[in-house]
Structures are given as structure tokens and as C-alpha cells.
Amino acid sequence: MAIDVLSFGETMLRLTAPGGVRLETTPVLQVYVGGTESNTLSCLARLGLDATWMSALPSTPIGRHVETELRGHGVDTRHIVWAGDSARLGTFYAEEAVNPLGLQVHYDRANSACALINPDAVNYDLVDMAKMLHLTGITPGIGEGAREVFRRLLVRAREHQVPLSFDVNYRAKLWSPTEAAKGTEEACRQARILFCARADAAELWGITGTPEEILRQMSQRFAGEGKTLVLTLGSEGSAELRNGVYATAPIFPTEGTIRFGSGDAFDAGYLYACLDGPLYQEVYERYGVTPLSFGNALASLKRCIAGDIAVVTPEEVRALLVRKDGARFR
């Protein structure tokens, strides 16, 4: 069995008040399935890659709700560890108010099935079958079980030379910058592709400056042969340092304002390009689209879509990349 991308992490239910309604008074909550790793995998699966998700879920209707959603996007969910029916599914509540009130997120995820997963229950053999292992800096911050699985996955990938893709994804509600810097240090060093948001580089390592300066400082800190560092810059697009060569790509203009999962969609697009997915081969050969641009296209589409997952088709991605005015986005 071949796996294009294997990942492990927690997926939650996101309970969201309709736009402009306060959580304190809302009579209804919309329910979405969201988790950084499964968001990325769902997007990759929708584009046609083999994406396998490992995690733990409670054996309850809400645990199965998460599995049904991810399977519906084409993610391989056969290796989920099913915890008992008294296990918890992590949830988070969100209020999508416009500025100056702004987006607010409240976690209720302590002691979830994934945080407390028994590390011996995970099938580490899958790592050897994967072209790439994708992990994020949220996982070692959620609990002891998840942290141990994260550690063992890193070791296994190192031993079998499976390239690691790692997104720093700092979450201030989980741990302090110092704890997060320590907890993700090994993964940052090991990563073949290291994704980081500009704000996270400042918060965790005190690295600031122009995007190029940030990437060069990160490269010194986490030196490694053949490493690619990717910096996401919000409305300014994204930048990379690949084999010492610096490049940037602007965003695709979007009227979308839904920011949940746009970073994860970006990661999916970038990884899809690095793994030479068929749509990427096509748009690269015909239009010279770069991995950064492919990632930016996915992030831009995600901003138009409610929920945490980029529910897009390859045709929609192609349409954005080959629009008549597409040339200026490359």
C-alpha cells in the first residue's frame, strides 16, 4: 500500500455562532469538523492524493461524525484508534465577529481521546509506506499521549528516511512560546519542509525582519541539507527559501473572509505541488505555476468556504490558476 501523505493529530468539532451573533446569546450553533492535519489531508485527498489520517476518536455518534466527514472527502480513516464511549471529543467554539471585535475562539479540548491516546495503539509501520509524514506543532501541545506519538513518529521517519513536513502552527491557548519552542525544536530541525507563519517566528524564536531575513535566520537556526523553509505572510502571500534560493508569491485576490483553515489549505497546495500531483504537473508545464502560488491559490479559495476544510475540486483550482489574468499571479 502506498501513502502519499500520512498525518497524525487531533480533530475537533467547531461550534460556531452565525455571523455577528454572540456565543453568549446565540440560540443556534453551526457544527463543523476541524483539525489542522485533517484539514490539510482532506484537501489533498480531494485533489486525488492518498492521504491517511491517524488519531483517536470516542466510539460515539460524535466521534463517528468526524470520521464520516473525513472519509467523505476521501481521507483514509482506517487507522483511527477508537477510544471507549466515555472518551471525549475535543471541541472549540468560535465567534466570527468582524473587527474591531474580531474572531474569538474558545477551546474545550482538555483530556480528549487524542490528547490521551495510548501511544502503543498507533500503527507506526504506516510511516515506512508514506512518501511524506506531515505533523504540526499543535499535537505535542495537547497532551501526554499525543506528545509521545508525535515523538515516536519523528523517530520512525528519521530511521526510515521518510521526509517530514512540519507546520509550526503555534497556539497560544495551548502553551507558552517557550514551551512551544522547546516542544517543536526537534521537528523543526528534522523537517524537510518547514512551514511557519511570520507571527509565530517572532513569538517562538524572536526572529523578525523582512521575509527573507526571517527565512535566513530560521535556516541558520534549523540548518539541514535539502531543507525548504516556507513563511506565510497573510495578505502579503508567502515566501520560501529552497536550497538557499529565496522566492515569494503574492496572494490571489479574494473577497472571502473566512480565515479558518486557510493556512492548512495553503500547506495542502504546497505539499501537493512538492509531491508532483497531476494537476500541479499540468499547471507547472503550461503556466510555470510555482508551489508557493499553488498553495496561495488553495488558501484563497478556502477563504470563500465556510467550515475548516477546503471543499474544492481540482477543476476549481485549475480555473483559478489559468484564468486569463492568471499570468500576473505566478
Ligand SMILES: O=C(O)C(=O)C[C@H](O)[C@H](O)COP(=O)(O)O
Ligand atoms: O486550532 C486547532 O487546533 C485546529 O486544528 C483547528 C483549526 O481547524 C485549525 O487551527 C485551522 O488552522 P489555520 O489554517 O491556521 O486557520
